[in-house]
Amino acid sequence: MTDLPIQGVILAAGEGKRMKSSLPKCLHQVCGVPMIRLVVGAMQRAGIHAPVVVVGHGRDNMLEEVGSDLPTAVQDEQRGTGHAVLCALDSLVGDEGFVVIACGDVPLIQTETIEALIGCAIHTGAEGVLATVVAADPTGYGRIVRDRDGSVKGIVEQKDATDTERDICEINPALYCFKLSVLKSLLPQVQPSPATGEIYLTEVIRLIRESGGAVQAVVCDDEGEFQGVNDRWQLSQAANTFRMKILRRLAESGVTIVDPDSTFIGGDVEIAPDTMILPMTVIDGFSKIGSGCSIGPSTWIKDSVIHDNVRIFMSHLDQAEMESGSRCGPFANLRPEAKLGKKVKVGNFVEIKKSSIGAGTSISHLTYIGDSQVGSDANIGAGTITCNYDGYLKHTTEIGDGAFVGSNTTLVAPVKIGDRAMTAAGSVITGDVPADSLGIGRSKQENKEEWAKIW
Numbered sequence: 001m002t003d004l005p006i007q008g009v010i011l012a013a014g015e016g017k018r019m020k021s022s023l024p025k026c027l028h029q030v031c032g033v034p035m036i037r038l039v040v041g042a043m044q045r046a047g048i049h050a051p052v053v054v055v056g057h058g059r060d061n062m063l064e065e066v067g068s069d070l071p072t073a074v075q076d077e078q079r080g081t082g083h084a085v086l087c088a089l090d091s092l093v094g095d096e097g098f099v100v101i102a103c104g105d106v107p108l109i110q111t112e113t114i115e116a117l118i119g120c121a122i123h124t125g126a127e128g129v130l131a132t133v134v135a136a137d138p139t140g141y142g143r144i145v146r147d148r149d150g151s152v153k154g155i156v157e158q159k160d161a162t163d164t165e166r167d168i169c170e171i172n173p174a175l176y177c178f179k180l181s182v183l184k185s186l187l188p189q190v191q192p193s194p195a196t197g198e199i200y201l202t203e204v205i206r207l208i209r210e211s212g213g214a215v216q217a218v219v220c221d222d223e224g225e226f227q228g229v230n231d232r233w234q235l236s237q238a239a240n241t242f243r244m245k246i247l248r249r250l251a252e253s254g255v256t257i258v259d260p261d262s263t264f265i266g267g268d269v270e271i272a273p274d275t276m277i278l279p280m281t282v283i284d285g286f287s288k289i290g291s292g293c294s295i296g297p298s299t300w301i302k303d304s305v306i307h308d309n310v311r312i313f314m315s316h317l318d319q320a321e322m323e324s325g326s327r328c329g330p331f332a333n334l335r336p337e338a339k340l341g342k343k344v345k346v347g348n349f350v351e352i353k354k355s356s357i358g359a360g361t362s363i364s365h366l367t368y369i370g371d372s373q374v375g376s377d378a379n380i381g382a383g384t385i386t387c388n389y390d391g392y393l394k395h396t397t398e399i400g401d402g403a404f405v406g407s408n409t410t411l412v413a414p415v416k417i418g419d420r421a422m423t424a425a426g427s428v429i430t431g432d433v434p435a436d437s438l439g440i441g442r443s444k445q446e447n448k449e450e451w452a453k454i455w
Contacts, residue, residue, distance in 0.1 A: 005097035006118060007180065008048035009088045012036050012104030013056025013075040018231040024058030025229065026104035027065060030239045031246060032266030032284045034065060035107040035229060038242075045111040046118065048100060052091040054084045080198030081174070082190050085183070095181040098122075101201065103174050105229045108242055113225065116218045117177040127182045127213035128205055130155075131175040133220045141171035142202060144217060152215040155202045170219070172202065173226035182208065242267065250277075258296075272308070290324070299329070320352075323359075341376065358401065371413065372397040381407035381425065388413045400435065410441075 016025025026036040036053065043051045055062040056075040063072060073088040085101060092099060098121055100114055113131055121129045130152065132144050142155040143165050155172045156165050183204065190203040205215050220226070227238045246267060247260045254273025257263055263277055266284040271277070275289055278296030285303035289295065292309040299312050305321040306312070312322070313329030320334035328334065328346035335353035340346060344357050347364035355369045358376030363369065365382035371394050372386050384405050386397040395413035399405065403417050406425035417423065418435030426442050433439035 004122075005094065005180075006046075006048055006100065007092050007097065008043045008051030008100045008102070009085055009092070010036065010039050010043070010051050010053045010102055010104045011081060011084045012062060013054045013059075013078055013084055013087075014105065015057040015078065016105070016230070019235075020232070022058075024055075024061050027058070027061055028229070028235055030107045030229075030235070030267070031242050031264070033268060036062070036066060036104045038107040038267065039102055039104050039109060040066065040070065042109045042111045042114060043100065043102065046100070046114040048114075051100075052088045053104070054088050056084075079192070080196070081201040082187060082199035082203060085201055086187055086199065089184060089187070092180060092184075095184060097180050099178055099180045099183055101176045101178070103228070106173065106175070106226055107229065107238055108225050108227055108245075109175060110222075110225055113175065113218070113220055114177075117175065120216050120218050121177045121179070124214065124216050126216040127179050127208045128215045129177045130205070130215070130217055131173055131220055131226075132170050132217045133173055133223050133226055134169050135171045135223055136169075138166075138169050138171045141173070143168040144170040144172060146170075146217075152205065152217050153209065154206055157202075173220075173228075174201075175226070176201070178204065182213065186211070304334075369397075371395065372399065374399045375401035375403065375419065377401060378403045378405070380405045381409060383408035384411070385409075386411045386413060 012026040014025055019025050019028065027034045030038060040051060050070055052071045052073055053066050054073045054075050056078055059074060071091050073091050075084050075087045098118060100117065102109055117129045117131060135141060140158060142157045143161055145153045145156055145165060147153045158166065186204050186207045189207060190199050192199050208215050224241045227241060229235045229238050243264060246265050247257050247263060250271055251257050255271045256276040258277065259279035262279045264282045269283050269287045271289045272291035274291045275293040280298045281296035283301045287301050287304050289306040290308035293306060294311050298314045301317045303319045304317045307322060307324040309325050310322045311327035315329040315332040317334040319336035320338040322340045323342045325343040326340040331349050332346045333351040337354040338352040339356045341357055341359035343360050345362045345364060350363050350367045353370045355372040357374045360377040361374055363380040367380055367384045368386060370386050371388040378399055387410060388394050397411050397413045398416040400417060400419035400421060402420040404422040406423045406427065408426045409423045410428045412430045415429055416432040418433055420436050421433045422438045423429055423433060424438065424440040427439060428441040429439050
């Protein structure tokens with residue numbers, strides 16, 4: 001786009017009192033992603049690789065989220081948007097090029113919009129460019145006042161606007177691109193508001209015009225892109241807007257979304273074409289899902305890897321992996337480090353934790369497998385339990401290829417069941433069962449003749 005450097009500033013120092021939360025406002029999540037990360041991502045995709053994040057309230061939490069990845073500036077006292085940018089000036093390198101300024105609580109800003117502002121600044125030579133949008137209800141926003149030639153004359157806040165100016169529906173959603181040298185020259189000249197004592201970034205627009213410079217506007221079509229978040233209800237509205245964008249993007253890429261109203265998919269989730277997402281399904285975190293899968297209904301998946309042609313029905317997965325052709329549910333619970341091999345079958349009320357299940361193995365009913373290595377083509381009968389915890393330490397169970405574990409078997413770890421070995425139903429197995437052997441761990445049945453007649 002240009003050889004000149006393009007830098008960025010994200011304003012994220014506000015307290016967010018209306019959120020009624022100990023968490024900084026910009027760390028609240030929209031579809032599983034902190035708002036600040038969404039704005040950072042939009043800037044980075046536009047070529048601004050290390051925007052400066054201005055932090056203030058809850059700075060320790062904010063620094064934990066972004067401090068190791070991005071430069072930060074501290075605004076100890078919140079005295080307006082202009083003051084926040086002043087705090088970041090020393091973190092901006094040199095005087096050449098451009099700087100994009102965005103708010104961290106406007107999470108739906110699109111990369112294309114940022115690119116359009118940068119492109120306008122480059123091609124028109126304007127000292128400042130701002131995004132504008134025509135709002136259905138402009139109440140509360142600064143109005144864009146234009147000259148006869150269409151250039152931006154200024155921004156008038158609602159409280160200062162005349163009746164005629166209040167009728168203007170073109171508003172300022174607070175996304176800017178300035179020549180860096182101009183910003184560094186003019187921003188320190190902005191005086192605090194006599195009414196509030198705050199320093200407003202919008203005053204830079206006025207100073208550019210007064211000094212004979214040009215200000216251009218990029219009119220955006222999507223008002224929803226600039227939904228600000230000041231309270232929990234606005235957070236939910238922004239999340240719903242973003243959620244529908246995610247679902248539409250997935251649908252247009254070849255994913256079937258049966259019921260968008262009941263489907264929730266996070267912003268970092270990847271889903272390949274020809275997969276079907278059924279109603280009442282939540283897919284979150286950094287989950288990756290292959291093609292040809294059927295997911296849901298009533299399924300929750302987080303930070304998991306699902307390969308091609310997998311079926312998940314009414315189940316929970318957290319940091320788990322399912323290889324091609326495997327299936328689970330209903331009511332399966334795959335906990336962290338559960339890994340199902342190809343064509344594994346996990347049925348109803350089965351819980352698997354920190355265990356690897358070999359290809360073709362079946363675990364169909366009412367079973368707990370924890371801290372285990374299960375071979376291929378094994379059969380784990382209903383009611384099987386791996387007793388992996390002795391009250392102090394976790395222990396491992398090993399089940400070999402082709403093994404058959406009878407129903408209601410209790411495997412007391414550490415224990416090994418060899419290849420093709422069997423356990424009798426109802427056994428408590430406390431010792432290893434060699435390959436091709438039968439392990440029986442139950443008392444001998446004894447019948448009392450005529451005993452039941454006394455009842």
